[in-house]
Amino acid sequence: MPHYLEEQDSHVTKIAVLGAAGGIGQSLSLLLKTGLAPLVLRSPGSHVHMAMYDVNRDAVAGAATDLSHIDTPVSVSFHAPDDAGLERALTRAQIVVIPAGVPRKPGMTRDDLFAVNARIVAGLGDAIAAHCDLAHVAVLLISNPVNSLVPVLVERLAAHGAEQAARHVFGLTQLDAVRASTFLRDALGSDSHDMPLVPVVGGHSGDTIVPLLSQAPGADALSPDARRALVHRVQYGGDEVVQAKNGAGSATLSMAYAAARVTAKFVELQMGLVPELHDTLYVQLRDARGRLLAPGAEQVAELVPGVEYFSVPVTVTGKGVSHVHGELLARMDAHERAQLLPVCVKNLAANIRAGQEWVAAAP
Numbered sequence: 001m002p003h004y005l006e007e008q009d010s011h012v013t014k015i016a017v018l019g020a021a022g023g024i025g026q027s028l029s030l031l032l033k034t035g036l037a038p039l040v041l042r043s044p045g046s047h048v049h050m051a052m053y054d055v056n057r058d059a060v061a062g063a064a065t066d067l068s069h070i071d072t073p074v075s076v077s078f079h080a081p082d083d084a085g086l087e088r089a090l091t092r093a094q095i096v097v098i099p100a101g102v103p104r105k106p107g108m109t110r111d112d113l114f115a116v117n118a119r120i121v122a123g124l125g126d127a128i129a130a131h132c133d134l135a136h137v138a139v140l141l142i143s144n145p146v147n148s149l150v151p152v153l154v155e156r157l158a159a160h161g162a163e164q165a166a167r168h169v170f171g172l173t174q175l176d177a178v179r180a181s182t183f184l185r186d187a188l189g190s191d192s193h194d195m196p197l198v199p200v201v202g203g204h205s206g207d208t209i210v211p212l213l214s215q216a217p218g219a220d221a222l223s224p225d226a227r228r229a230l231v232h233r234v235q236y237g238g239d240e241v242v243q244a245k246n247g248a249g250s251a252t253l254s255m256a257y258a259a260a261r262v263t264a265k266f267v268e269l270q271m272g273l274v275p276e277l278h279d280t281l282y283v284q285l286r287d288a289r290g291r292l293l294a295p296g297a298e299q300v301a302e303l304v305p306g307v308e309y310f311s312v313p314v315t316v317t318g319k320g321v322s323h324v325h326g327e328l329l330a331r332m333d334a335h336e337r338a339q340l341l342p343v344c345v346k347n348l349a350a351n352i353r354a355g356q357e358w359v360a361a362a363p
């Protein structure tokens with residue numbers, strides 16, 4: 001297995017996974033190694049390469065060597081800090097997925113991770129600015145607290161002169177929608193194979209997570225108490241895993257599943273198999289100078305005054321976010337609009353401010 005890719009071929013779609021030896025990183029890399037194969041087989045002449053980077057050299061070398069024995073046409077390399085590994089992982093990467101950082105232990109909130117993970121993510125942001133094409137790269141951030149670290153990353157890249165950084169940095173909040181879908185099916189007692197889709201907007205932490213049950217099929221059959229319990233379970237579902245692991249970390253397998261689904265969409269886009277992708281992603285709606293991310297951002301910004309960043313349905317093309325969709329928000333019911341959204345906005349604003357203040361004070 002090559003230690004790193006010397007590939008110059010412009011037909012290569014290269015994904016860098018930073019933090020690839022961790023619980024999420026390893027599972028995600030397995031899902032990409034196996035799950036992306038059909039895309040490659042559908043596109044003669046194409047090539048997908050996955051560069052796995054981690055500060056834990058032995059762990060990333062072991063995981064990548066192990067994965068490289070799987071018989072799918074997705075090539076793998078590993079990289080560690082010695083030997084300019086981060087530069088090699090990032091050079092010519094069009095998609096960067098970041099699960100690097102510390103996970104929660106029982107009793108911790110995602111905000112308790114902030115100081116450690118902000119330093120890690122800012123450092124990785126500096127390397128992305130140095131080695132990636134900022135006009136085209138897509139950076140998918142998993143590390144928590146997503147609410148604060150996406151601002152850290154966007155503003156760090158902007159400080160390196162990436163004017164359009166906000167169009168290329170996405171916080172991954174999909175696990176909340178995955179959980180919402182599963183938990184709604186549980187609550188309905190349904191044994192159907194069709195999972196009800198539940199739109200989830202806002203942030204990725206406690207009551208900043210806003211499941212829009214008003215727009216989920218079947219949810220109107222639930223009593224008000226059952227709806228309240230379901231919203232709470234979606235908002236705090238991550239705690240179930242943290243408690244069950246009892247000190248050994250937080251969700252890894254379900255997160256890897258959620259991240260692999262989104263990453264595959266970005267790979268399809270990069271390979272030219274689709275002209276655009278649609279998903280719900282945590283993005284900057286409006287920057288400090290009042291510049292809007294893309295058409296549609298103004299409508300969303302008006303519905304959530306006071307927060308610059310929000311997880312909302314977007315359209316993404318090869319040039320980054322091309323449209324922000326506020327239709328779901330505009331259709332919220334009275335409870336979502338008057339109860340859930342104001343709490344979300346208040347707490348999310350504080351999380352965003354923490355990230356911005358950290359960047360402003362950082363060396």
Ligand code: NAI
Binds near residue numbers: 100102141249
């Ligand atoms: P983990 O501890 O198993 O893995 C983290 C990996 O990052 C380790 O292999 C570590 O060596 C590596 N790492 C640390 N510093 C690094 C650096 N500077 N560069 C490259 N790699 C570095 O943690 P796990 O469970 O994989 O979680 C990772 C992050 O994802 C945590 O912050 C966690 O809170 C977050 N998370 C996010 C979710 C979401 O929905 N967005 C859901 C679940 C977890």
